[in-house]
Structures are given as C-alpha cells and as structure tokens.
Amino acid sequence: MKDLPLTYSDTEKEALFEKFYQIIRTIPSGKVATYGQIAQMANSPKEARLVGQALSLSKSHEVPWHRVVTASGKIAMPTRPELRDRQKQLLREEGIEFIADYQVNMQRFDWQATQPQLDLF
DNA sequence: GTTTTGACATTGA
DNA sequence: GTCAATGCCAAAA
Numbered sequence: 001m002k003d004l005p006l007t008y009s010d011t012e013k014e015a016l017f018e019k020f021y022q023i024i025r026t027i028p029s030g031k032v033a034t035y036g037q038i039a040q041m042a043n044s045p046k047e048a049r050l051v052g053q054a055l056s057l058s059k060s061h062e063v064p065w066h067r068v069v070t071a072s073g074k075i076a077m078p079t080r081p082e083l084r085d086r087q088k089q090l091l092r093e094e095g096i097e098f099i100a101d102y103q104v105n106m107q108r109f110d111w112q113a114t115q116p117q118l119d120l121f
Numbered sequence: 122g123t124t125t126t127g128a129c130a131t132t133g134a
Numbered sequence: 135g136t137c138a139a140t141g142c143c144a145a146a147a
Contacts, residue, residue, distance in 0.1 A: 013144090035129055046142060052128035053145075068128080076128045083128080 016042065017054045024055075027067045030094045031111040032104055034071045052076065066090040073099075073106035 019042045027033050035048040044050070055065045066087040070076045077084040088102060097105045106113065 048129040
C-alpha cells in the first residue's frame with residue numbers, strides 16, 4: 001500500500017482524505033456521486049470542496065475520481081479541459097448517459113438516488 | 122498574520 | 135431550465 005502523494009504533518013487531514021478515498025472507492029461502476037454526498041458521508045458536510053482537492057492531489061491514486069460530479073451532475077473542472085474530457089470519456093465507457101455536453105443524467109445514474117432501484121424502465 | 126484560490130452547494134432572480 | 139451572487143472552509147500564496 002503506497003502512501004499518500006503528499007507529506008502531511010497533520011494526521012487528521014490525512015485521515016480525512018483517506019476517508020474520502022475509501023468512500024469513493026465504493027462507488028460502483030456505472031454510477032456517479034456528488035462531492036457533497038461524499039463530504040456528508042465522511043461526517044464533514046460543509047467540506048465538499050475538500051473532496052475535490054483530495055482527488056486533485058491523488059491524481060491517479062487508485063480511486064475512481066471520474067465518478068464524482070457536482071450536485072447538478074456537471075463535470076467540475078474549469079481549469080483542466082484535458083482532464084474534463086477524459087472524465088467524460090471514462091463515464092461514457094461505463095454507460096453513463098449525458099444530457100448535455102458536460103452534464104450527466106443524475107436522475108438515472110446518481111449513486112444514492114438510485115439505491116432503491118425501483119426499475120424505472 | 123492576512124488574502125486569494127478552489128475538481129462545491131444553495132438560493133434567488 | 136440557466137446563471138450570478140453568496141456562503142463555506144481548508145490550502146496555498
């Protein structure tokens with residue numbers, strides 16, 4: 001098990017980031033979760049932005065970073081068009097449907113909202 | 122120490 | 135439905 005990419009002096013921060021990674025790892029393929037949901041699951045509901053920061057630092061850290069989107073289902077990457085396109089491609093490969101250029105259909109692919117799986121088809 | 126920045130969320134127009 | 139303003143909170147400058 002490799003260490004985190006950054007050298008943290010604060011163990012709390014490291015624990016929180018690891019918590020984020022752990023939660024994100026449980027997102028099944030073909031589903032997406034929002035930054036806010038993950039922050040909420042980590043008992044830090046106000047720290048959605050940190051989730052994005054954690055993913056940014058983790059880069060390709062064995063976590064399905066592409067399955068995390070904003071509350072409205074949009075891909076959130078204003079400063080990195082390359083990663084933005086890569087995320088869209090990865091999601092499409094998992095069968096996720098886009099309702100706009102960079103917005104997924106949350107109605108059908110949101111991890112939490114689709115838990116009951118009431119067979120909407 | 123203060124200010125700016127950021128892979129966010131919510132509200133209101 | 136979209137978009138801007140606001141609130142948020144930690145990290146980086």
